[in-house]
Amino acid sequence: MSILVTGGAGYIGSHTCLKLIEAGHEVVLLDNFCNSHRSVLAGLEAIVSKAPVDEAPAKKAPVDKAGAGKTGMGKALVLVEGDVRDAGLLGQVFAAHSIEAVIHFAALKAVGESVQRPLDYYDNNLSGSLVLLKAMREAGVKTLVFSSSATVYGNPTQVPIREDAPLEATNPYGHSKLMVEGILENVCQADAAWRVARLRYFNPIGAHESGLIGENPQGVPSNLVPYIARVAAGKLAKLQVYGGDYPTRDGTGVRDYVHVMDLAEGHLKALEYLHAHGGLLTLNLGGGRGYSVLEVLRMFEQVSASPVAFEVVPRRPGDVAECWADTGAALKILGWKAQRNLATMCLDTWRWQKQQA
Numbered sequence: 001m002s003i004l005v006t007g008g009a010g011y012i013g014s015h016t017c018l019k020l021i022e023a024g025h026e027v028v029l030l031d032n033f034c035n036s037h038r039s040v041l042a043g044l045e046a047i048v049s050k051a052p053v054d055e056a057p058a059k060k061a062p063v064d065k066a067g068a069g070k071t072g073m074g075k076a077l078v079l080v081e082g083d084v085r086d087a088g089l090l091g092q093v094f095a096a097h098s099i100e101a102v103i104h105f106a107a108l109k110a111v112g113e114s115v116q117r118p119l120d121y122y123d124n125n126l127s128g129s130l131v132l133l134k135a136m137r138e139a140g141v142k143t144l145v146f147s148s149s150a151t152v153y154g155n156p157t158q159v160p161i162r163e164d165a166p167l168e169a170t171n172p173y174g175h176s177k178l179m180v181e182g183i184l185e186n187v188c189q190a191d192a193a194w195r196v197a198r199l200r201y202f203n204p205i206g207a208h209e210s211g212l213i214g215e216n217p218q219g220v221p222s223n224l225v226p227y228i229a230r231v232a233a234g235k236l237a238k239l240q241v242y243g244g245d246y247p248t249r250d251g252t253g254v255r256d257y258v259h260v261m262d263l264a265e266g267h268l269k270a271l272e273y274l275h276a277h278g279g280l281l282t283l284n285l286g287g288g289r290g291y292s293v294l295e296v297l298r299m300f301e302q303v304s305a306s307p308v309a310f311e312v313v314p315r316r317p318g319d320v321a322e323c324w325a326d327t328g329a330a331l332k333i334l335g336w337k338a339q340r341n342l343a344t345m346c347l348d349t350w351r352w353q354k355q356q357a
């Protein structure tokens with residue numbers, strides 16, 4: 001299949017592109033690089049060609065700003081540099097490539113920032129999805145995998161969280177995801193030809209085992225594991241543990257961490273399912289168990305053999321004590337279950353971190 005991947009240069013998108021290419025699909029990667037780096041292409045190419053990154057031709061290949069750019073991976077990966085809100089560009093992309101399905105990652109994703117800049121979040125996440133859906137309809141492409149988030153469960157009333165748990169938005173980011181989920185439901189109700197998966201990710205961490213692609217947040221990370229990795233690498237002094245008085249086994253917050261490569265594999269399975277069955281699919285993608293902040297920290301210290309200094313500070317506003325997924329539906333429907341454990345997640349993050357300047 002030829003698959004359009006919006007936001008394909010980002011953290012989850014890049015790992016998913018790799019899996020798609022490895023499975024023999026042709027990828028059209030559309031990204032405006034507002035939260036990613038062109039260097040991810042060199043990493044992808046090095047992995048695909050199994051060449052050392054320095055020898056990867058993508059490093060030298062020019063990126064064609066006008067549209068489809070050469071990536072050194074031929075038809076396996078075509079880069080379109082642009083914005084998902086650009087209807088004209090999307091029309092060109094659908095006209096130029098025989099796209100059969102779309103995976104829509106492109107979005108802004110920082111919860112705190114969404115509170116400060118709500119209009120930017122609604123514009124990017126909501127308008128971006130609307131423009132994309134209309135372009136898909138015009139092109140007759142009706143298969144879509146959408147990146148949703150566990151944030152749609154708001155403050156969960158019980159764990160593990162099932163897909164039929166109450167939904168709630170506690171910030172503009174979460175609201176934008178909930179709204180797009182609702183729009184997708186309406187679209188599927190109106191036209192049975194649509195095949196849509198709404199995948200609710202829990203806490204993706206880790207990196208490709210090569211260490212050549214990974215999560216590269218701009219500035220100081222706000223998420224736990226990228227922050228811990230930088231403390232272990234000596235780039236940040238110490239971790240602030242937000243709250244030591246939660247009703248959890250050690251008082252720190254419990255989350256469901258899932259390896260980004262497991263997540264990438266989940267997207268492939270979702271596409272296969274949609275291809276075979278159609279309909280509207282809504283699934284949690286998580287590891288299916290919770291780890292506390294201190295458990296993650298200790299594991300990271302172990303695999304990196306580096307101390308991670310920390311201090312316990314007051315709770316972060318908006319955080320919940322525990323959030324982890326019931327992943328039974330993904331197993332039953334897709335046959336998908338996260339395979340990589342916390343040690344692997346931390347080790348792969350560490351391998352990636354060590355390669356960063």
Ligand code: NAD
Pocket residue numbers: 006007008009010011012013030031032033034035036082083084085104105106107108109124128147148149150200201202203204
């Ligand atoms: P990311 O920021 O690394 O990737 C998003 C990519 O989209 C970036 O490359 C960015 O440049 C691009 N982008 C953003 N707006 C764009 C636009 N208007 N046009 C074109 N490209 C645009 O984020 P990620 O962690 O890979 O997340 C991917 C998706 O998964 C997002 O929709 C996010 O909300 C969702 N999600 C992420 C997490 C997480 O913890 N990482 C959890 C739940 C859901």
Ligand code: UD1
Pocket residue numbers: 109111112149150151202203204222223224225227239240241242243252253254255293316318319323
């Ligand atoms: C956050 C977002 C969520 C988003 C996810 C992935 C909020 C409220 N939720 O989830 O919508 O999908 O990121 O991008 O922002 N922690 C520390 N110190 C730190 C950082 C985190 O103690 O410096 C703790 C947190 O309190 C939490 C755990 O580590 O208990 C995980 O935090 P984080 O990685 O930010 O993810 P979430 O808060 O679960």
